[in-house]
Amino acid sequence: MTTTLSQRQHVETILSALANPAPTGEEALIERSWKRCIDRYGLDPSRPSPARYVPGSTLREHQDQADALLQVARAGVEQLYRQVAPLGYVVLLTDARGIAVQFLGAKNNQREHQRTGLYLGSDWSESHAGTCAVGTCIHERTALTCHHSDHFSAHHIQLTCTAAPVFDPHGQLLAVLDISAYRSPTGKESQTFALQLVKYTAKMIEDAYFLQRYGDxxxxxxxxxxxxxxxxxxxxxxxxxxxxxxxxxxxxxxxxxxxxxxxxxxxxxxxxxxxxxxxxxxxxxxxxxxxxxxxxxxxxxxxxxxxxxxxxxxxxEPPRRPSVGQPVSRDSSLAPLEALADDDPSMRDTLTRAARLRNEPINILVVGETGTGKERMARALHDASRRRDKPFVAINCAAMPESLIESELFGYEPGSFTGARSKGMKGLIVQADGGTLFLDEIGDMPLQLQTRLLRVLAEQEVLPIGASRPIKVDLRVVAATHRDLRERVQTGSFREDLFYRLNGASLRLPPLRERADKGYLIRRIFAELNEQRGSRVRLRGDAMSALLAYPWPGNIRELHNALHFALATCEGDEIVVGDLPEECVHGRLAHPGASQGMTLLATTSPSEPPIQQDLLYRALCRHHWNISAVARELGLSRPTIYRRMKRLGIVPPNQQPAS
Structure with missing residues (x-):
């Protein structure tokens, strides 16, 4: 590479400074680093030092070791990125050895990120990259800005980088938080606010890690x-x-x-x-x-x-746990309700109301978007009530064929209609006698059946089809809907009197994207699925970060499906971000656990298939068409590799037609 005038001047500046070192201050700190680069590492400031990346498998090892910190740091890193992204910065979180284990940056600058090393998996140790914010911060254990010509390598003099250390509760270096930009004002004083912001965020991450580690x-x-x-x-x-x-x-x-x-x-x-x-x-x-x-x-x-x-x-104070043999003071019957949420304020308000209503003789309407857990709420209400030993009967009013709803709900006598069972059938309402009848998607119940349901609720009795005498029932109805029933009342598609009969009290479930306890829900559902499968698979921090960042338009149902998919397709005893469904990581430029290959495969535009095809084809050839090995290298699941091969028209040699 031809040495430019500015690079030659940079080399002369370094040599001059080392001959007349500054006594104190940040200038002295930078010059100490320059001296280490020459004397200890044998680096040459005029020689290009292109970005160096660790292999995908090595990156995952670094992330595994930083897993506990990554889970805590995620919110701080993302908050910092939201603050500095409009100014053109990227955010790196490296481990104590200078390997970038988390990265956030603008998607449209991806190639520039990779070229300069401001990317996931890059090595910013001082022994390789020379004087730089991350490497020098690791050595000096203090926050600093490495601005333009402060960098040792002439390859980096266009960058401005600001880093701060994150220490563990015993003073050992855990990580380094860094923000960097390609373009910035010439004067180093322009980065004064950047330094304070990074130091503040690093302290937040450090203290959050401290509070989690010593929560007991x-x-x-x-x-x-x-x-x-x-x-x-x-x-x-x-x-x-x-x-x-x-x-x-x-x-x-x-x-x-x-x-x-x-x-x-x-x-x-x-x-x-x-x-x-x-x-x-x-x-x-x-x-x-x-x-x-x-x-x-x-x-x-x-x-x-x-x-x-x-x-x-x-x-x-630490959580108070009763000692062995000490009675638990809280009402244990509330456990089914308490399991639905952790510390989300909206859910706690809803559950407090549900606890007060669980034994009241009124019907309840549960309202929320599709997939927010309305049936689980209804079952928890039943299990927490005095009716828990009686049946819980669930009916999906939208899924049942209209021609069968009446007979399924109310039952029928023998010979009531053609095709009826010879002994008749007990309807679902009668089956719920003494317990709870859950009517899901009540807003989709046909209008003519709403009249009969209203009579059942008003008189607490059912008249089966073909019967001459009604059957007395003791039931409580919990109905659920994602629709606006008041609007349907106004349009005439839902009876107003039935609405008020069902809406003795209402419980509203917030969408998953608005809940503050997403981490609790992910862990709870993952544990339940693990138990159902009899497995002991671990959810790694990078996958957890991706799940927490995803907006979940399908709510808890989509989360359940995503975790089920990951458990079904992962290899080994842990789930990494590449095992998640594609939509859970789509649009994220880079995330913990993704190698360069994975990110290119995940984010390259469909208008550029040759890049994807060449990248995947070379990986397949390199591993002799071993799909598992390719999946591990790229951080993807095997089904995703097969889907990409099919979409890009890549066929293994042993499956190609003979010429």
Whole structure:
């Protein structure tokens, strides 16, 4: 490659700086890195250093090791990308060795991302890439901006990159968060806000990881401001019931050192020094444990023992689990309802209302989009009620042929019509006697049958076809619909009196895309499917991230089908993103677990089939047409490979017609 004037000037700048190094500051940090590149790594700033990628199998190993962090970091990485994408940045999350295990960037710049190394699976270690934000951050363990000519390699001087470290609760480097852009103003001061934003997001990810890892301990949150302690949670200290400190976030470790409580330095193999919270705060442990009950705002002020500084504290308590033999205080009959949701506010409101209504003698209307779990809600209501030992009979009013609805619902006497059974038939309504009758898609019930159903609900009795005497029934009706029944009442397609008879109370189910507990639902349904299949397959973090990011137009039913598909088609004992249905990852430029090959196959436009065909054909030839091996390399499932081969007209040599 021809060396440009700017590249020659860059080399001269590096050599000049090393002859007269800066004493302190970020300039000195960059120059220290330049010196390492020459003295330790033997790199040449004038020699091109093209992007280097680890193989797909190696990338998956790196992602496996970072799996716990990836699950926590996903929301922070995506939030950061939404903030910086309009300015032309991409976002990388690398592991402690500089391998990009997560990436978000504009889809239309994919080739440029891959060319420069701002892409999934790229290696940004300082020993290979030279001075750069990620590699130098890993070595210096501090946030920095590597702007244009700060980079060692002349190949990278058009980039601006800003990175911040993410540490584990014991000070070991977990990851590096980076934003980079191809075009930016000349002055490095233009990246000042970028540096603060990346540092803030890295701290959010670090603290979220801390809270998840020590969720079973008491966590003391400290701040110098009472108003912000529950929001900032600047200092986090995890402790045992007796006050023994077991971990602290980065700010917390600095606070402990500041107050004379030495901890192992970063990188040391020694465990966390087990100080007691009393060594930091001038207080007894019992007073700290009582913080949640001390005042209305659940905050209490303490002096530090050494410097007598005032810090405000709040306490995050671990979940209370009853000891062995201790009776559970909550009503165990509510378990079927409680299993439907975790911490989604809308669902908790709905379930609170459902719990109050479960034994009331009124009919309930469940409303929600198709696939939101209306039948599961109806069954949970039944199982949580005093009717749980009686039948639960479900009828889909939209799926049943109109000619059979009347006989199926109400039953008939022997010989009532041609084709009737000789002994007659007990209708579904009578079968639900004493229990719950669930009428799904009630909005699609034919108008003439609505009149008969209204009479059943009003009189609690059924007249089978051909019978002269009605049969008394004791039932509760739970109806469900995705339609607007009030609108259907106005158009005359649904009886107004039946609507009010069914709508004794209504329960609304939010669509899956709006729920805050998608992770809980994914894990619950996945566990249920695993149990049904008698398998112990694991859902890896990259697949979980893709599932959480997908909008789920088909709601919980679509989620169930997607997980069922992945379990049925995956190889081995874990599901990666390539095992998911194509629509679950469609449109995502790159995602954890995808190799370059997979992303090209998944995102290349249909107007460019030669690229897809050549990529897939070369992979097949390389692996001697071993579909399983190709699927592993590209991060796709075997059925997807077969579908792509069929669509692109690729035929194995042993199946080609003889010439």
């Amino acid at each position: 301990r008491h966590i003391v949150c400290l701040d110098r401001s009472r108003e912000f302690v529950q929001i900032n949670r600047r200092y986090l200290l995890a402790m045992e019931e007796d006050g023994t400190l077991v971990a602290a976030n980065t700010a917390g470790r600095k606070l402990l050192r500041h107050h004379g409580l030495p901890l192992p330095e970063a990188g040391e193999a020694r465990p966390f020094q087990a100080w007691n919270v009393r060594d930091l705060l001038d207080s007894e442990v019992e007073e700290i444990l009582a913080i949640p009950h001390h005042s209305d705002d659940r905050v209490q002020a303490f002096h530090t023992r050494r410097h007598r500084e005032i810090h405000f504290a709040t306490l995050i």
